[in-house]
Each structure stands twice: as structure tokens, then as C-alpha cells.
Amino acid sequence: MSTHLPTMTKMAHKTILVVEDERSICELIAINLQHAGFIPLRAHDASVAERMIAEVLPDVILLDWMLPTKSGLVFAKELRGNPRTRDIPIIMITARSEESDTVTGLEAGADDYVTKPFSPRELVARVRAVLRRRAPQLTDEAVAIGPLKLDPVRHRVYAVSDKKEHPLELGPTEFRLLHFLMTHPERVHSRAQILDKVWGDHVFVEERTVDVHIKRLRASLSRGNLADLVQTVRGTGYRLTAEALHPARNRSDTRAEVVRI
Secondary structure: OEEEEEEOOOOOOOOEEEEEEOHHHHHHHHHHHHHHHHHHHHHHHHHHHHHHHOOOOOOOOEEEEEOOOOOOOHHHHHHHHHHOOOOOOOOEEEEEHHHHHHHHHHHHHOOOEEEEEEEEEEHHHHHHHHHHHHHHHHHOOOEEEOOOOOOOOEEEEEEEEEEEEEOOOOHHHHHHHHHHHHHHHOOOEOOOHHHHHHHHOOOOOHHHHHHHHHHHHHHHHHHHHHHHHHEEOOOEEEEEOOHOOOHHHOOHHHHOOOOOO
């Protein structure tokens, strides 16, 4: 196995929890994750991992199947059964290479399955891939919804018209909020869900805080005539939809549930 990977900035600052009882393998994985721009956290059994997750949720969990006291398989099922942790991407790492083992790991809740010995370069690539699938707001890829474009690397938001990009000024919280909504379009998100995904589950603020930042976000988007992209769904939460730019396509009774605040 190669010991180091060249430093990369893409998806930097994402925390990866490595749950592996073989300390040499755990350290090898952590070093390569660090060189790829991630922040590795180390746990050598499930109980330590549980305590770390209780404090702050990691962005991805690399989980060894054969752990002492509690197997990775059991731990994965517990994580998937807990509403707080069920959306964390899990990559199972194991020496068990039979097809039936792979199926068992995936059915337990793993998003991906890597067998030992493995290439650190491949493992890092799989971490990036699972982040793109399960948590697109954590990637550094530009995203566009209609004429609205967001670039996470340059930390810029643009309203595009006549093939020209017109910058829009957003505060840091509004930027994160917009990034989350743009990477999960056409879905209704409750205030609690938005708080968890944008502020983090370890930050305790009132749900009405979301309303304040939605109002600020709309004010910024209004400079590009795009405020209507963000809709309020009465009694539920918020969604970002490109359909708001084409009202003639979507005239139905469902308009009654959409209000502006």
C-alpha cells in the first residue's frame, strides 16, 4: 500500500471518523485522509466512536466490521436506527470479501464496502463519491438551479442573465443555507432539518432563527429577481424550486399551500 497521497483541497475540512481496532491500519487511513484534505478522527472500538459521535457528528464514518465488544455490523444497524445518525454516510472496511458478506454489510446500512487489503487512493476516492451521493452540500462542486449559480470554492453566488454572471452578496450563514437548499431542490425541509444540516446538530438555536435567515436570503436573491425560488410551505418548512420561475407551467390548487413570509 502507498503511505501518502498528494494534498488536495477538494472537500477539505470534512471530518471522517475512522473506527478501526488495528492501530496501524487506523493510522495509515488517517494519514492518507489528512493528506487528501480531510480531518480524520480515530476510534479503536464502537464505544469510543459512540462517545465521539455524541459530541459532534462526523461527515463520514469508515467502519471496520470486526471490532471488539461490538461488531461494526451491529454498530452500523444502530447508527441507521437512530434519527440523529441515520443520514451519516458509512463505508464498511473489512477483510471479508465474499459476495454474501458484501450484501450483508450493505443491508446493515453501509453506503459502500471496501475489502482489505485496499488502496488508500481508492478509499479516498470512495469517501468523495459517498459524500457526493449522500451529502452533496458537503462537496465543493458548483451547483446551478435555473439562472442561480453557486460556487463553493470561490464562495460566490451569481444570477445569470444574457450569458453574464451577476454576483449577489450573501452572508456566510445565508451562503450555507442556500448551498443546502440548492443541493436538495424540490424538497420540503422543516426548520429542524435545516438547523441540523446548516447550523449542525450540536448548535442549539431557536427554530425561528431559520425564518430570519430565509428572509435575509430572499433579500439577497431579490437583487437578481430570484427571491421566489425560495418558497414557504405552510405548516411544514421551506423548499427551493425552479418551478417558481415558470408559474404558467404549474398553475394548480397546490399554490394555496405556498406562501411568502
